Amino acid sequence: MSVATLTTRGKLTPQAPLAPLVWFKSGGAAETLFEPADRDDLTAFLADLDPAVPVMALGLGSNMIVRDGGVPGVTIRLGKPFARVERLDDTILRCGGGASGILVSSTARDAGIAGLEFLRGIPGTVGGFVRMNGGAYGREVADILVSSTIVRRDGTVEEWPLDRLGYTYRHSELPDGVVVIAATLRGTLGDPATIGAEMERIAQAREDSQPLRSRTGGSTFKNPPGHKAWALIDAAGCRGLTVGDAQVSEKHCNFLLNLGSASSREIEALGEEVRRRVLARSGVQLDWEIQRIGVE
Numbered sequence: 001m002s003v004a005t006l007t008t009r010g011k012l013t014p015q016a017p018l019a020p021l022v023w024f025k026s027g028g029a030a031e032t033l034f035e036p037a038d039r040d041d042l043t044a045f046l047a048d049l050d051p052a053v054p055v056m057a058l059g060l061g062s063n064m065i066v067r068d069g070g071v072p073g074v075t076i077r078l079g080k081p082f083a084r085v086e087r088l089d090d091t092i093l094r095c096g097g098g099a100s101g102i103l104v105s106s107t108a109r110d111a112g113i114a115g116l117e118f119l120r121g122i123p124g125t126v127g128g129f130v131r132m133n134g135g136a137y138g139r140e141v142a143d144i145l146v147s148s149t150i151v152r153r154d155g156t157v158e159e160w161p162l163d164r165l166g167y168t169y170r171h172s173e174l175p176d177g178v179v180v181i182a183a184t185l186r187g188t189l190g191d192p193a194t195i196g197a198e199m200e201r202i203a204q205a206r207e208d209s210q211p212l213r214s215r216t217g218g219s220t221f222k223n224p225p226g227h228k229a230w231a232l233i234d235a236a237g238c239r240g241l242t243v244g245d246a247q248v249s250e251k252h253c254n255f256l257l258n259l260g261s262a263s264s265r266e267i268e269a270l271g272e273e274v275r276r277r278v279l280a281r282s283g284v285q286l287d288w289e290i291q292r293i294g295v296e
Contacts, residue, residue: 027066114190
């Protein structure tokens with residue numbers, strides 16, 4: 001069935017601007033934005049949706065360039081019904097796919113569950129960092145994930161254990177169009193005060209080293225084996241480099257900035273110029289960590 005003929009309990013918005021929903025504050029509209037009321041609403045919607053219509057999940061929009069031509073098909077945004085976090089036992093949390101890293105780590109702290117502090121440093125939601133094996137400060141999701149609950153493109157629900165996700169650095173084997181609606185995470189017993197202190201250390205380290213108060217997308221490129229992306233970018237003379245109103249951050253070279261009115265085309269072109277200069281200078285090919293979605 002086409003999107004226009006579907007009945008949902010959630011919110012369906014045609015031609016929904018995505019720029020306000022992503023950190024870069026740039027880019028085009030979603031052909032359709034769907035904010036499901038709950039799991040059953042999501043599964044019924046996908047089961048009835050024409051299989052030819054592409055589907056993409058959107059979290060906090062922190063790791064994403066939405067191209068200026070917009071995103072075809074349906075963009076699914078998981079809201080409050082998917083943002084709950086609950087403790088299952090002394091070391092395990094069950095987290096909705098729309099829950100933020102800050103909420104998950106804070107809930108773990110209050111429950112005396114250690115090992116999840118690094119999620120305080122990931123600017124995204126459970127769905128996003130489960131999909132890409134998000135990490136920070138020496139830890140990654142593969143270290144704490146027990147299993148994830150996914151909804152396939154046809155509306156079927158499956159529970160995937162850790163080993164099925166095939167995690168490598170910032171990558172999983174989850175198919176395109178799959179929506180992560182929940183994850184079970186395991187830590188270890190810890191002292192809330194000690195956990196809180198580590199979270200504060202991480203928050204301060206991010207504040208000191210990253211341009212958090214700017215229009216940015218987070219870490220732009222993956223760290224190549226044996227290298228730090230920011231150091232390669234700096235060595236290639238790209239610190240402060242601009243294309244239009246897009247700039248390589250002077251504070252942290254692996255962050256791109258929208259200085260105010262940059263188009264997504266300019267931001268992506270700047271990233272490609274950085275890749276070209278790094279390859280010419282060091283012979284290392286930088287791979288994008290940020291997702292680039294939609295049409296130009």
